[in-house]
Amino acid sequence: MTKKLAKRFNCPTEFALEVLGGKWKTVLLCYLKERPCRYRELRLLVPRLSDKVLTERLRELVERGLVARRKEDGRASAVAYSLTPRGQSLRRLLTELYAWGEQHAASFGVEVGEPLKRLGARR
Amino acid sequence: MTKKLAKRFNCPTEFALEVLGGKWKTVLLCYLKERPCRYRELRLLVPRLSDKVLTERLRELVERGLVARRKEDGRASAVAYSLTPRGQSLRRLLTELYAWGEQHAASFGVEVGEPLKRLGARR
Numbered sequence: 001m002t003k004k005l006a007k008r009f010n011c012p013t014e015f016a017l018e019v020l021g022g023k024w025k026t027v028l029l030c031y032l033k034e035r036p037c038r039y040r041e042l043r044l045l046v047p048r049l050s051d052k053v054l055t056e057r058l059r060e061l062v063e064r065g066l067v068a069r070r071k072e073d074g075r076a077s078a079v080a081y082s083l084t085p086r087g088q089s090l091r092r093l094l095t096e097l098y099a100w101g102e103q104h105a106a107s108f109g110v111e112v113g114e115p116l117k118r119l120g121a122r123r
Numbered sequence: 124m125t126k127k128l129a130k131r132f133n134c135p136t137e138f139a140l141e142v143l144g145g146k147w148k149t150v151l152l153c154y155l156k157e158r159p160c161r162y163r164e165l166r167l168l169v170p171r172l173s174d175k176v177l178t179e180r181l182r183e184l185v186e187r188g189l190v191a192r193r194k195e196d197g198r199a200s201a202v203a204y205s206l207t208p209r210g211q212s213l214r215r216l217l218t219e220l221y222a223w224g225e226q227h228a229a230s231f232g233v234e235v236g237e238p239l240k241r242l243g244a245r246r
Contacts, residue, residue, distance in 0.1 A: 008234045010171065012224025013153040013217070015235050017146045023137060030136040048133065086230070093223050096216045101135025104212060111131045112138050
């Protein structure tokens with residue numbers, strides 16, 4: 001079960017970060033904002049996560065109402081994930097996170113991959 | 124010492140989240156984007172943090188080059204923190220986080236405080 005949200009937060013930022021729920025969930029949302037993805041695609045986009053953790057994080061996103069999970073017609077094994085309207089409301093924030101990372105990595109002496117290109121995504 | 128950044132990240136979002144460095148550092152940056160704050164002001168804005176943890180988080184922000192720490196003239200005990208230019212580059216992202224939290228808390232059945240009002244801040 002996903003941790004229950006507190007009823008009150010001291011600050012809107014604390015609340016927003018609690019909903020985003022840490023690094024991997026935010027990264028997954030960032031991919032899903034581009035288009036619905038199958039489990040297998042997400043699997044390739046976050047190679048450092050184990051299957052167990054990836055499945056858990058996706059389940060938490062579904063339980064929090066940010067992501068919808070559906071089986072594709074006629075293919076019992078193909079499961080696709082997409083943002084719900086609530087998840088879509090994070091779009092601008094997620095775009096800003098990705099853009100900041102892309103623009104500032106070099107000034108920290110850091111290289112970043114470009115996984116959204118692998119999704120064939122519009123930016 | 125602040126954890127050293129990896130040299131390479133799979134995704135710009137992963138990198139951005141690593142720089143932000145978790146909930147409390149992001150919350151502190153969110154206040155500091157409004158105006159420089161004294162330690163005592165920050166102390167009141169994040170009452171749930173212990174002095175030890177608040178001091179550590181501020182030190183990490185300074186070490187990562189996002190925040191500057193200076194002693195105010197003639198008052199050895201008054202230390203003020205402000206965003207560096209690198210910290211300023213996060214402004215839009217921090218504003219978006221706060222705004223999303225403010226706009227969506229009610230739909231999650233959550234109340235949020237309005238600490239920026241206590242800073243007498245422009246939004």
